[in-house]
Amino acid sequence: YSVMMSARQGPIYMVYDAGLQEAQLDHDVEMPPPGAVTVPTGPAADPVALEKAADTLAAANRVAIIADFAARPPHGWNHVVELAETLGASVWDVGSRLNFPSDHPLNLTADFDGCYDGVDVVLTLDIADFEKPTHVRDISTRTVVSKVQANATxxxxxxxxxxxxKWSMDYARPYYAQQRMTADPVTTAPQLTKLLKERIAKTSGLREKIAKRTEEIGKRHRENRAKWSKQAQEHWDQKPMTVPRLALEVWETIKGEDWVLTTGDLGSWGKKLWNFDRPYCHAGRELGTGTQIGLSLGVALANKGTGRLVVDLQPDGDLMFDAGSLWIAAKYKIPMLIVMFNNRAYYNDWNHQIVLAKTRGTDPSRAHIGMDLYDPDPDFAGLAKSMGWYSEGPFENADDLKPALKRAIEQVKQGKPALIDAVCDRRNHG
Known part of the structure; x- marks a missing residue:
């Protein structure tokens, strides 16, 4: 338990031989004393290194914060927000945990140019891959271009x-930061904020400088949200529905509830259009590889009995790999709402094949082979019903979606799992 819960937390898998399980206990097992500490405090940063970091950040022209696992416990969210507001820094939330409010004025996630324009100091908080949130990639040539200036600290x-x-793909290229601290951001961020506030109070003109860039970043944030909202209105009546329309229909239905999104957010459209304003309302980004339904069941089980509405925006291809998991929710009465993100395809690979075909001058019309999920179309509503779920669909017309969602939510509030199958166009995927 101590290893599992020590920062950075992770699962423990314990295996006992059958003989040990069957053996009778032949002696008393002494339990730890009641006052024993089961989980140690997180590692703190070196004080000298932290002072140097505070000096660098206070002297910066503009700062960007990249957060990945920085807000594992709920109070970590507050620390990241306070640090960003103290600095007037743009924030990119990588999303392995929900680190920052999606509609906070300093949030410039998904805006490479806005987040890193003029940035001369980048602060990373417990990130695993520094390239993905800072580089633009060309999947046809496998090349990446950094959006952070080369001389940034x-x-x-x-x-x-x-x-x-042991899995090499957990890592990007070596990360050569000029200042590095092996420390828990949950404990280190408030210490750094305290040091920065001391410097701001003593440095003439720094408070005004921070206020100015805070205003500039906030303006860019509002422009982004307005742009994304306008994009979501495009092709409004299209059938099958667009992915942004699906995101908006779900949001308009659940925003009055105490909701929790399990993992994936419709290729970032959730973060662009919804208001993630509480640390517990998102468990973190999707992982792919058929894992979303399992992760979602875990989130729903953890929230059982809280009165929160747990929502899984479930990709169809992902569910195809572990459809039997639906039975578990019905068997153990785990209330949750699944809204299918059903584009009838393993589209991540399909889109890649289209890009490669165009690059190589081959026929892109054959890119669907081995990638499509139609003819026959999987009946996810029928599948869920056979597993003991309340279900409706498939729906290609978004006008029919909201009434179905409301009916499903009533079932979830009665303690049942419910699934609504929404069929989407592939063009707005991510």
Missing amino acids: WIDIGFTDIEIS
Whole structure:
């Protein structure tokens, strides 16, 4: 338990031989004393290194914060928000945990140019891959271009150097930060904020400088939200519905509830259009590889009995790999709402095949082979019903979606799992 719960937290899988399980206990097992501490405090940053980081950040022209696992416990969210507001820094939330409010004026996630324009200091908080949130990629040529200026100073606080994995794809290229601290951002962020506030109070003109860039970033944030809202209105009556329309229909239905989104958010349209304003309302980004339904069941089980509405925006291809998991929710009466993100395709691969075909001059009309999920169309509503769920669909017309969602939510409030199958166009995927 101590290893599992120590920062950075992770699962423990314990295996006992059958003989040990069957053996009778032949002696008393002494339990820890009641006052024993079961989980140690998180590692703190070196004080000298932290002072240096505060000096660098206070002297910066503009700062960007990149957060990945920085807000694992709920209070970590508050620390990231306070640090960003103290600095007037743009924030990119990588999303392995929900680190920052989606509609906060300093949030410039998904806006490479806005987030990193003029940035001369980048502060990373427990990130595993520094390239993905800072580089634009061309999937046809497998090349990436950094959006952070080459002479920027990088400050890293986290567990990158002590989290070893046998899976090489857990890592990007080596991360050469000029200042690095192996420390828990949950404990380090408030310490850094305190040091920065001391410097701001003593440095003439710094408070005004921070206020100015805060205003500039906030303006860019509002422009982004307005742009995304306008984009979501495009092709409004299209059938099958667009992905942004699906995101809006779900949001308009659940926004008055105490809701929790399990993992995926419709290729970032959830973060662009919804208001993620509480630390518990999103468990973190999707992982792919058929894992979303399992992760979602875990989130729903953890929230059982809280009165919260747990929502899974479930990709169809992902569910095809573990459809039997639906039975578990019905068997153990785990209330949750699944809204299918059904584009009748393994579209991540399909889109890649289209890009490659165009690059190579081959026929893109054949890109669907081995990638489509139609003829026959999987009946996810029928599948869910056979597993003991309330279900409706498929719906290609978004006008029919909201009434169905409301009916499904009433079932969830009675303690049942419910699934609504929404069929989407592929053009607005992500």
